[in-house]
Amino acid sequence: MRLKTFSARRMDEAMSLLREELGAEAIILSTRRTGSGVEITAALEAEEPVLIPPAAPTMAAPPGPLTFHNLPEALGRCLARGPLDQTLAGALGFGPMPDGRDRPIMLVGPPGAGKTLTCAKLAARMVLGGTPPVIATTDGQRAGAAAQLAAFTGVLGLTLAVAPSAAALGKALARRMPGQPALVDSAGCDPFDTRQAVALHALAAAAQADLVLVLPAGLDAQEAADLARAFAALGARHLLPTRLDAARRLGAVLAAAEAGPLLLTEAGISPEVVDGLEPLSPARLAARLAAAPRRDAPLAAEEAAS
Structure with missing residues (x-):
């Protein structure tokens, strides 16, 4: 299943973006007003497998105490830049x-x-x-x-x-x-x-x-x-x-x-x-x-x- 949120100033603009990307078969899960307009979350049952690319290369972390925990590489490098409590507060x-x-x-x-x-x-x-x-x-x-x-x-x-x-x-x-x-x-x-x-x-x-x-x-x-x-x-x-x-x-x-x-x-x-x-x-x-x-x-x- 593919999930995506569309934001626009007006509902018709958001619906147009939704239909253009997901098509007429998409199921609308929620709509809400935001400070800048409206937001629609929709789902589409994929006929073919949908590959979700990883946010970053995974399972590799820089040397140190975090290596054992199998962090995503980018997050591990971010957390290793300073005292751990401070980098955690900044990253998460x-x-x-x-x-x-x-x-x-x-x-x-x-x-x-x-x-x-x-x-x-x-x-x-x-x-x-x-x-x-x-x-x-x-x-x-x-x-x-x-x-x-x-x-x-x-x-x-x-x-x-x-x-x-x-x-x-x-x-x-x-x-x-x-x-x-x-x-x-x-x-x-x-x-x-x-x-x-x-x-x-x-x-x-x-x-x-x-x-x-x-x-x-x-x-x-x-x-x-x-x-x-x-x-x-x-x-x-x-x-x-x-x-x-x-x-x-x-x-x-x-x-x-x-x-x-x-x-x-x-x-x-x-x-x-x-x-x-x-x-x-x-x-x-x-x-x-x-x-x-x-x-x-x-x-x-x-x-x-x-």
Whole structure:
């Protein structure tokens, strides 16, 4: 699937640009007004494979502590130009997690990224902070998906709404009190599949939500960058990487943040629901990147036995 955003002063000009490049078969995903005019995001199901060129040559980084993390070459060279916390602050965006009060937080991402556990972590923090949220899941088909989240919400004393359609999701979120935060756990989505992308966009539009992309650390850096660009085209503006406690290489996290571009907010650092998230800052991320990597298991086991 090909995704592209067109900007122009007037709607007819933007539509003309869209039709000229993508043709009459393009599906319009969203339209919005900007300070300079209008913006249209559209998708086209490719009949032939679409090759997405990499933003930069990948998997090579300059000598130094960053080499281990398999950063894209251009980003690695940029980060190596000075103190790591300072170059991270200059190259990537960092920001707080949306609070879910004005607009619901909708967690999106590929299957198995850790969205449900992240939703439980955010819910637990809100409950402990005295602002219990409204929680909904759009994943009504995957076996055990709703049951897993319901187990968490039950412990927290919260009711879970299962809302697989845009209409059901809108009704579930409409029952929240003014100023009450809301969390939406979405089903895993392949953003390169037009049907799945359109369905996710419809749910996000119905919820009027802030989309937060949840991606596991340890992916291939270029794969993570491609996913970040695709979810950004669907409206994601924030990135929450998971499994920072288990991944040895963090190049995918940085590549995704740069490619979106997406604001790095928090990260999953533990399977524990309480205190399982850590706010990300240039200093904290620099410390994780510079830390000595854990050794391979066979070597560690051999040394322990000797």
